Amino acid sequence: MIITDLSSLGWTPFFSRQVTPDDDHLLPARVSEVQRSHLTVLPGPTRLVAPEGTGRLAVGDWVLHDGARVLRRLDPSTEITRKGAGEGSERQLIVSNVDTLGIVTSCNADFSVARLERYVAIAMSAGCLPLVVLTKADQAEDPETYLSEARRLSPLVTALALNAKDPEEVARMHPWVGPGRTLALVGSSGVGKTTIQNALTGTEAATQDIREDDARGRHTTTARALRRTRAGGCLIDTPGMRELGMLEASEGIAQLFADIEELATQCRFRDCAHEGEPGCAVQAAIVAGIIEEGRLRRWRKLEREDRLHTEALHEKHARTRSWAKATSQGSARARWKRRGPEED
Incomplete structure (x- = not known):
């Protein structure tokens, strides 16, 4: 594949490594707008037919296309x-x-x-x-x-x-x-x-x-x-956001509240809730004026919200996988019954 100078658009070796010899006939482009039926990409701007499941594509994505259709989304760096x-x-x-x-x-x-x-x-x-x-x-x-x-x-x-x-x-x-x-x-x-x-x-x-x-x-x-x-x-x-629900953000929460996370490891009890238990290092830091009580409340809120939403999402995915597996097994049994065991 001949790649023009896309570096100013953010093209890096991270993306070029994902291009295989089978992609030689395709062109790389960056998504600048997402509509229901088509995408606008750069360089260009060029309008391309959007693939099914456009919700899986976002502004900023790198894609490979044939001049008319998007054929593959490259894994994002962020x-x-x-x-x-x-x-x-x-x-x-x-x-x-x-x-x-x-x-x-x-x-x-x-x-x-x-x-x-x-x-x-x-x-x-x-x-x-x-x-x-x-x-x-x-x-x-x-x-x-x-x-x-x-x-x-x-x-x-x-x-x-x-x-x-x-x-x-x-x-x-x-x-x-x-x-x-x-x-x-x-x-x-x-x-x-x-x-x-x-x-x-x-x-x-x-x-x-x-x-x-x-x-x-x-x-x-x-x-x-x-x-x-x-x-x-x-x-x-981006448009103004009225809701910004936390989901699968535990790593970021831990980084942002690294001071509280570190103090929590020093509490006497491993399952300390930081609500007045003896030997609570977090509460001791609040009394000493090292951290604010409001910061502890906000940490708890974000952590709890992220955990609940993430667990609900994983449970939903697990139910979907179980349903798909049961449906697949049921279809296999139905085919076996129609065909008869003597045909195996």
Whole structure:
């Protein structure tokens, strides 16, 4: 296969190693938009017929195609996922092959440590770098307070405070959207994701004002899309998310709350619930002012939510496998009866 220079789109040896001699007649491309009946890919843009089960493809995926149809999805280097909306425990794929997850919030009432922790845990579970972008810094009396809160989340978190309407300030994000790099923006509606996207990509997508009572806005971005940036890399903007359910995120939660996880290993009892048992190292750290009680509550909540949703998903998959196996065995018995044992 002759591969043109796709490195600026994020093509790396990780993907080229998945291309076999049998794929010589196919072309690699990156998914920039996903519709029901077709996909838009780069280089191009080129419209391709979407394969069955389009829900298994996401913006940011690398695929192989024959010029008309997508024939194979390459294994992703990273996947940002969440529990699907509603009571079910289905895994919803949001975006793929992202180097950095840009978590956008504002220096106002939208700022929430608990919500940021959710996004950071998901980024860490996916193997992405978490970047917290604090907008409306020009309107805050003390943006440093918000920056300090964001940086305290984890040593792995990078935090920036900026005015999203100032192109020079948004240009500080260029290192995360340079050639071969992909940044995905997530966060509530009205926090400035589209304004940032416009500055980084040169597009003119519409923006919406926010409500004064709760600093929230209407959805401006209605679908995920990957765009080239002025700095030479890629940016994926996403619609505001009302729900961000934890699912299969235990690794990220453990990384984010590494301080509590480490203290838990020092408790006297292995099954310590950290609720006042004698010899509890976690409670001792709270009394000493080393960690906040609110941080312990948030850790418990995320861990419990992730465990319940993940167990429910695995149980559902196990039931599906058992049903498929029973159906297969039943079909085999039916064929044997119709054929008769003497024909074996």
